[in-house]
Amino acid sequence: MTVRSRSRRRSRRMEYSESTRQALVDSAIALFTERGYGGTSLDEIAHRARVTKGALYHHFANKQALFEAAYQAVEADVVDRLAEVMRVPTDLWDAMKAGIAAFFEVCLEPNYQRIALQEAPSVLGYDRWRLAEEHSCFSVVRTGLEALIDAGEIEDLPLEAASRIVFGALAFGAIMIAGADDPVRTREDVVYSVDYLVDGLRHGAAYPRDTEQMAPDPQD
Amino acid sequence: MTVRSRSRRRSRRMEYSESTRQALVDSAIALFTERGYGGTSLDEIAHRARVTKGALYHHFANKQALFEAAYQAVEADVVDRLAEVMRVPTDLWDAMKAGIAAFFEVCLEPNYQRIALQEAPSVLGYDRWRLAEEHSCFSVVRTGLEALIDAGEIEDLPLEAASRIVFGALAFGAIMIAGADDPVRTREDVVYSVDYLVDGLRHGAAYPRDTEQMAPDPQD
DNA sequence: ATTGCGACATACCAGCGGTACGTACTGATG
DNA sequence: CATCAGTACGTACCGCTGGTATGTCGCAAT
Structure with a gap:
């Protein structure tokens, strides 16, 4: 064409x-x-x-190809915005936290939610999906994790697997926020849990966890 | 009907x-x-x-209803098997680890992979999907986490959010295994990373992490 | 014996993705 | 400037699919 x-x-x-x-x-x-x-x-x-x-x-060529173009357009936009946000901080951890927060923000947008998170795996099939993901939010996560590993900040985990797991955690958290009755409150819960989990990756997690995050009372 | x-x-x-x-x-x-x-x-x-x-x-009633019945049948089977596996160990952490391992095993099966992980969110839509999930693997994860929190083994995280995040991590890890060129090797990587992440949730994660897991050389 | 109703089968339709083909317009070439 | 090839569409049509309307048969309670 x-x-x-x-x-x-x-x-x-x-x-x-x-x-x-x-x-x-x-x-x-x-x-x-x-x-x-x-x-x-x-x-x-x-x-x-x-x-x-x-x-x-x-x-x-067909309906699927059109969807793929739409998917890539949505993803490209998000990736740009994430890169912008993460470019600012000098500290790796700050950049990661900023990226995570921005990602959750993105996941409130219907475009990304429906096309990228909900329909893409089913419509594209896993092979094409994973291929397309190389230029998507997933790659942002992987790059971030790679930097942390290289800097010796976290354990020497298998990069690909760890990235996908973290991305999955983020995505499902995001989905939950998107579908929640009280997105603001839910967002606090999710951010808190994710930060806790990510901090667990930290080398020598014995150091007191940074509680400078807003800490919602986890139980009602 | x-x-x-x-x-x-x-x-x-x-x-x-x-x-x-x-x-x-x-x-x-x-x-x-x-x-x-x-x-x-x-x-x-x-x-x-x-x-x-x-x-x-x-x-x-329609095609979607039939799919939902198929989905629930697949999930019910998996939930039963997971419950069986997790019933045996007395220690909560052992049960959790056993459940995770079994879950990854399940995710190698095409039925669960395609119907539950790949198509369900798109076909059912998020509302019905999350509703149906209440009786699915997700609920198993939540129950496990709840037990760990109640036992004081891990931080008092917001249950719903934490469960969904952990489930997301597991699901994406599972998906990766399912689609990998070398599922066995990939499975090792994923299990290693997930265990590491879950251990991070542990109260006083300062304790030396249990490295009794097989520890694959993370770098080639 | 009757009859009501559940458990199907049959016939049919509108709408969909996809294809084949027609056409208007543009820009390069001699 | 006339020609012409090829791009960028529009038009007409086809087979299949999800869904519906209706018919039929047999069991079971009255």
């Missing part, structure tokens, strides 16, 4: 094409978020982008 | 009915596992159970 051919300059025609492609992806993100993958028809997506299904099939 | 009516005894007719219902669920489990939710037609499921779609729609 859309071979960039041999023309050197980026023609007006190609800009139009790129624009409708983007419109299709935006439309897909909106509708997949609202009604899910199975509940959204390609006609709807095309209509919302003010084109027909013919245009859609010109840009994407 | 299938009102148990007013007959006292369980008639032969009702046995037949129950049998075809079971056949439909079994067929659904097999086909959903093999081809996924979207890739499996109701005609196929009915055919495999040697009935028609009419019978299917007599027993289940």
Whole structure:
């Protein structure tokens, strides 16, 4: 699709094409978020982008490919924002904590929640999903953990496995926040628990845990 | 559907009915596992159970309801087996570790992998999924954590949040094992990392971590 | 014997993903 | 400038699928 051919300059025609492609992806993100993958028809997506299904099939091989494009767009945006947040602190642990907090913030957004967390594994299948994840939030977690291990801050854990486990903990915590009756309160609980868990990774966790975090009374 | 009516005894007719219902669920489990939710037609499921779609729609309201029945059947089986494994040890930590190991074992099975881990969140939606989870592996984790908290073995964490986080860590670790090129090796890595993480929850984690676990050289 | 109802089978439909093909417009070439 | 190839769509259509409406058969209680 859309071979960039041999023309050197980026023609007006190609800009139009790129624009409708983007419109299709935006439309897909909106509708997949609202009604899910199975509940959204390609006609709807095309209509919302003010084109027909013919245009859609010109840009994407099939429904799954369109979903994948939508998924990657959502993930890319999130990754950028996480990188921005984690770039600021100098201390590795601070960066990690900041990233975790930002991630939970992200997971309150319906786009990420539905497309990335809920539907992606099922729609893409595990193989393609894990492949796509290499450029997603998961890779951010892995990079962070790698830095901590390299700095000798935490035990020399098997990187891939540890990253995935931590990511799973974060994702499920995020999902819980997203679906909670009281997201604010729930968010406090989750952040507290995750921080506790992450602190457990610390080398010589004997040091008194930093309780500068807000510490909600865990029991009612 | 299938009102148990007013007959006292369980008639032969009702046995037949129950049998075809079971056949439909079994067929659904097999086909959903093999081809996924979207890739499996109701005609196929009915055919495999040697009935028609009419019978299917007599027993289940729609495709999603059938999936939910399949999901619950798979989960119920797993929960039983986990309970069995965790019943044996007297020490809480041993029970927990045994449960975790057994859970990873379960996650190598295609049924649980595809239906419970991969498709369920997408097909059921988060609301129904979380509802159904109350009688699933998640509840096992929560019960275990609750026991540990009550026994004062770990910090007084907010139970619901902590349980979900730990379950997320386990589930993603399990998923990784399931999709790995070298499941055995990967399983070692995951178990090692999870044990390390769970040990971090331990009260006074200063005590030397138990390294009686097989300790794979974490780096190649 | 009747009859009500549960347990299916049959027939059918609207909507969906996907394909085949037609067409307008653009930009490069001689 | 005329030509023409190819991109970027639109249009028409197909097979399949989930779902529904309706028919039928047999058991079981009256």
